[in-house]
Amino acid sequence: MNDASQPSAARGQASRKLATPPPPRPPVLRSVQFASRPGIEHYFAELNARAPSAHREIASWGRDRAARLNLELVQAPSALQAGAAPQLFLTESRNSFVLNVRSQDCSAPAERAPHLLVGLVLSGSVRLQMLNEGECLARAGEGLVFNPAEVEQAQFAADSHFVEIALPREPLLRLGSALWAVPGAEAAPARLQPKLAPGLAQKLHFMAQQASGLLQQGDGAAPPLLMERWVEMMGLSLLHEQAALGPAAAAQPKRREEPLRPRSLSRALDYLDAHAQSEILLSDIAAAACVSVSSLLRHFNEHLGLTPMAYLRQLRLDRARAELRQGQAGRIAELAQRWGFQSAGKFSQAYLRRFGERPSESR
Structure with a gap:
C-alpha cells in the first residue's frame, strides 16, 4: 500500500484521525x-x-x-x-x-x-x-x-x-x-x-x-x-x-529452490491440466492423485498456497485469456460457459480480479 504518505480526509469523516493539510514541517x-x-x-x-x-x-x-x-x-x-x-x-x-x-x-x-x-x-x-x-x-x-x-x-x-x-x-x-x-x-x-x-x-x-x-x-x-x-x-x-x-x-540464470512436490500433487496438477474444461469435483481430483481429500487439500496449501478448486479456477481463466489473445474466443458468454463459469458477469468479475482488465480489453 505504498504512496500513502499524504492521505486527505474523506468528506463526512471529520471525527476520525485523518490527514490534514501539512504544516511547514510535516509530522514524522x-x-x-x-x-x-x-x-x-x-x-x-x-x-x-x-x-x-x-x-x-x-x-x-x-x-x-x-x-x-x-x-x-x-x-x-x-x-x-x-x-x-x-x-x-x-x-x-x-x-x-x-x-x-x-x-x-x-x-x-x-x-x-x-x-x-x-x-x-x-x-x-x-x-x-x-x-x-x-x-x-x-x-x-x-x-x-x-x-x-x-x-x-x-x-x-x-x-x-x-x-x-x-x-x-x-x-x-x-x-x-x-x-x-x-x-x-x-x-x-x-x-x-x-x-x-x-x-x-x-x-x-x-x-x-x-x-x-x-x-x-x-x-x-x-x-x-x-x-x-x-x-x-x-x-x-x-x-x-x-x-x-x-x-x-550474477551472470548465471536465476534458479529458484522450491520444496520437492509430492507425486500425488503432480498427478493432481496433470489431471487438472488435462480436464480443465470438464466438470470436476474435489473427489475427482483426489481420486486422480490417489490420496484422500484432506491430504490433497494439505498438499495444495503447503506447496501452492491455494485450494484445488481455486487453482482450477485460475487455470481456466488463464486458458480463457489465451483464447482471447489469439482471437479464438468468440462471444464472451460462450467463452465463460466453455470454461465453467455460470454467467458472463461472474466470469468478467473473476477475470478482472486476476488480470486487472476486462475480457474485452484482452482481445
Missing part, C-alpha cells in the same frame, strides 16, 4: 483510520488520482462485515530521502478486505526506483506478481524484498497486517558489491532473492521498530549518522542472512 508519524466502506473507497479513489502510477482496487470485503483500514506512516529523515517527493521509511497497514494494487507503468526501467522495499507479513498473506521473479507469496511470519518498479500486481489478503520498509537502493547495492567482492574481478551489483525466511523477517521487523522509535522521539530530528547505521545494519542483515546471489553467479 501519521495515523489514518477508517471504519466504513464509503470512507475506505473514497480514500483509495483519491489515492489513485493523486498517485496514478498504481491503481488500487478492493476485490472483496472479506468474511468480516466490519470494514477497517488502519495505517501508521513514518516519514523518512532527510538523510534517507532519495527523491524530490517525501519518502516513507515505514508503513504499517491493517486491512479487513482483499486489496489489489496494479502497476500502471511497468515500462520504466527498474533501476530508476530510488528504494528497495522490504515487506513483512505479520498476519494474513501478500502475493506479488513481478516482472523477473514471477509470482511470490508471503504468509504470516515471512517477508519479501523487492524493487517496486518490477511489481506488476500485488494482492493483500483480507485481515492482513503488513509492514513495509523503504531502504535506499544504491547504498544497499554498494554494500552487496563490497560484501561479495571477488579479488581481481569487477564488482557486480547484488541480486537478492525475493523471499525472506521467518527468522530474518523477525530480525528486520525489530530493527525497523527501533529505527522508527528513534525517529518519533522529540521533534523527529533523529541523529543522521545513527539512522544511517540502523539502515546499514538492516541492509547487511539482508545481504548476509538471506539466500542471495553474489557476483560469481
